[in-house]
Amino acid sequence: MKRLLIAQLALCCFALPAIAAAQATATAIAKNGPNADKIVLAIIGDGYASGDMATYRDDVDRLVMDDLFYEDPTLVANRSAFNIYRVDVESNDSGVSEWFYKLKPGGDSSNAADWELDPNQTQITNDTALGYVANGVWAKCWHEYVISSADTSARIQNVLNEAGLAPDKVIVVLNTSRLVGCAGGSRLVVNSGTHSGVVAHELGHMVPGLSDEYWVSGKTWSGGYHNHKNCSTVLNQSSVYWSDLLAPGVDLPTIYDATTMDPDDYVGMFEGCRYAEFGIYRPVHNCRMRGSGEFCPVCEREWSTSTAPYRDSYADYMAVANYPGALCKGAYAQLAYNTYAHVQNPWTVSRWAVCPAKRVHLNGLFSTYFFGFAWVKDRHPDQDVCCRVRTRNPGGAIRDGVESCSEASSAGYQMLRLDFPKVNDPYTWSHVEVLCKLPPVHNNIRSEILTYRVGQDRF
Ligand SMILES: [Zn+2]
Structure with a gap:
């Protein structure tokens, strides 16, 4: 851990190591088509040391995926416009630099020039991959750079080059609990301790070009x-x-x-x-x-307009098919079928249902990305119907999608979305299925799968 006083930096000649040692890598966490057809987001962390990488992945999942592209109604409606990559790059120090400012006497807090470093506070300067500083000052965009803006931009470009990505937009997540939220040009910066609403707000600047309403x-x-x-x-x-x-x-x-x-x-x-x-x-x-609200109808429309060229472009090569629930087979035990061709669990224990789908050709080649929906009835008071998309290779390899569960017991059907992120399986011999767990029969009423859908892409 290297902690320097700013005064020392100014006086002398410390040279911070140029770039963290580990090679930057990119992992797709949402893919909805070829990059050329999508708004490509790259997420890069700063101030995450080698021991922090699991935390970094959790931060990205929470801030960008679980609480945002899965949860915010506007982002959910627009998410097919995006391909999202998490870029892993290690910093030498854990935590970004933190500098502390005070307002000059008589200064205007909304004027960046009226803030000066507070000599009574210890300024923390760490050696991080991108060189960001959290400064706690709104007028200074909540953040700045250890050396210079140009240097940090060059570091970001180096990281992207190493990871082999040319994104349209970059989200930088700073490992600090100090509030950071700022967007300019094609870059957005937030702190790890923030909530996804801040990311949504900053994306509102960056994608549809919305103004602040405060x-x-x-x-x-x-x-x-x-x-x-x-x-x-x-x-x-x-x-x-x-x-x-x-x-x-x-x-x-x-x-x-x-x-x-x-x-x-x-x-x-x-x-x-x-x-x-x-x-x-x-x-x-x-x-x-x-x-703290959701996007208003006016902002929502701007979102929709700005992402329109990137949404649904996969209609050209996507294959979608619906299947009756009766196609599902019991794993480990037989299931029951009603006269509507729904599959039901008649047992007093929960049971697995395997619901197969036809693997299709798209443009003469097998599909490689899979997603689904399931329409289910959950008739158990405290257990849910839970489904996921799964591919399975004869060699035994399994690729699982994210599980989605029913909300509560209900006589009506519920739709479970199994569409994000898609399951990627490039192997020719793999098959695709929707896999569901049905709760036990309760008061003689059976939970069931009415129908399910599997969609397939190739890109
Ligand atoms: Zn608005």
């Missing part, structure tokens, strides 16, 4: 006419940028009323946007571009 207290908009995406100075029903999405009969400007307005869904013109509290308006009370 403001600096007391500031009046001075930028003149502005009527674009999610901020507008045009207080007019018919010419505001989102005129067609305004709530019927809405008053302009709109004063938020918590008893009648959904905070992130009721569209009007609420004062405060793009860092100004007065003179410019935002579509809803509290969109993800302002705070």
Whole structure:
């Protein structure tokens, strides 16, 4: 662990080692088509030493996948536009550098130049792969670089070259609990201790080019006419940028009323946007571009427009087929079938059902990526129906997709999404199946699989 005072850095001549030793590698964590047809995201960690790499993978899964592309409704709706790669690169030190600033006397906290290093604090400078510093100052984008911006950009490029990636956008995750969240150009920087909402917000800047919907207290908009995406100075029903999405009969400007307005869904013109509290308006009370809500309908539409060229392009070469649940076979024990061709578990213990699908040719070659859906009835009070996509090679090799489970017992059917990430299996002899665990019969009522779908891609 190398901890230097900034004062020492300035006085003398420390040379930090140029690049961490281990070769950077890239792992696809979401693939929805050829890179050329998709928005390619690369995630790179900084300040993760060799002993931190398991934590890094967990951080990426949580921040970008589990809580974001799996969970946020807007990102879920847009995710087929993305190919996402996790780049593993080790830093020599654990944790990014942390510098501590104070506001100059009489300074404006929103002005970066009014902040100076606090001589009463120990400034921590670590040797990390990309050289990022968490600085705790919003006006300084929450972060800066140990040496220079150009140097860090060169380091990022080196890492990407080593990993063999040419992404459209880069997400940098800094190993620090200090808050960092900033996007500029095609790069987004967050800290590992943050939540996925910050990543969603910053992606909102980077992909659809949305503005911040928050403001600096007391500031009046001075930028003149502005009527674009999610901020507008045009207080007019018919010419505001989102005129067609305004709530019927809405008053302009709109004063938020918590008893009648959904905070992130009721569209009007609420004062405060793009860092100004007065003179410019935002579509809803509290969109993800302002705070903790979900993306508002206006921002959602910008998302949809910006990703449209990248979504669904795989329709050309994707094969999808639905199958009746009765095709499923019991593993280890026979299952039952009803007159609707559903498969049911009649046993007093849970049972596995193997639901096969035809492996297809696409453009004359076998498919290599697999996903699915299952429509199930969960009739057990405290056990769920859980399914996944699986491929299996005669040689015994198995590739499992992520398991998805029913929410709660219900007489109605539930759809389980088994589509993200897709299972990749390049082997010609492998077959594909949906594998489900059915809970035991309960009060003589059986859980069942009504139907299932398997989709296949090749790329
Ligand atoms: Zn919004």
